[in-house]
Structures are given as C-alpha cells and as structure tokens.
Amino acid sequence: MNSVTQTLGADVSSASKFMQLAMAGLLGVFVVGFLGFSHMEVVHNAGHDYRHSLAFPCH
Template sequence: MSIISSTGSNTDKISSTTTLSQRLTAAIFASILGASLVYFAGFSHIEAVHNAAHDTRHSAAFPCH
C-alpha cells in the first residue's frame, strides 16, 4: 500500500509494505479476539452481560438458556 501526500509544490511518497505473515498474524489475532468476545457474551453467567447481549443473541439464533 502506498500513500502519496502532496503539500504545496513538494510531493512526499510514504510507502508501507506489510508481509503476508504480518497480515496473517493480524487476521488470526482478530479472529481469536472476536471468537473470545462471542464466547464470553454467549456463555457468561454475569447478569449484566447477559441482559446487555440477550436480545442480540436471540436474534442471531444463539442459545443462552
């Protein structure tokens, strides 16, 4: 990915390259984080968490009872 920034008559080029392993690591981390949040909200016995996510879980057909 490259971003070209222009300020007045001076043009600066900022280049950012990410390797496949960096993108794969980020994707795996995001997947684990997302699954952990869904698991926590889905199976939490804390009443406040249960009530906050109750309707959303049922609308997504996620059992909680």
C-alpha cells in the same frame, strides 16, 4: 535535493497479515463465546447488546 516517495502499507508482510487476522478472530471468539454464553447476567447482557449493535443474530 532527493525526494523519496513511499507508499504506506505496501510492505506489509504475510506474518503481519496473519497476526491481524488471528487477533480479530480471537476477539470474535471472546465476544461471542465468553460474553454471549456467560452465566453472569451483566456480562451476558453486555455481549448480547454488543451482538445486536453489530446486527449479529443471536436468537
């Protein structure tokens, strides 16, 4: 009986790491840039509350 042991996550390619970083950066830009500076009060307040929940200074 052959047993094969494989470590999960050991073979993550550099392209995959770049894509994960890029998507996290885009999410951050969206939250801070779009939600935080929106002229719609409901959208702005949602972004403002989200930033406060992450302890991100906004004013």
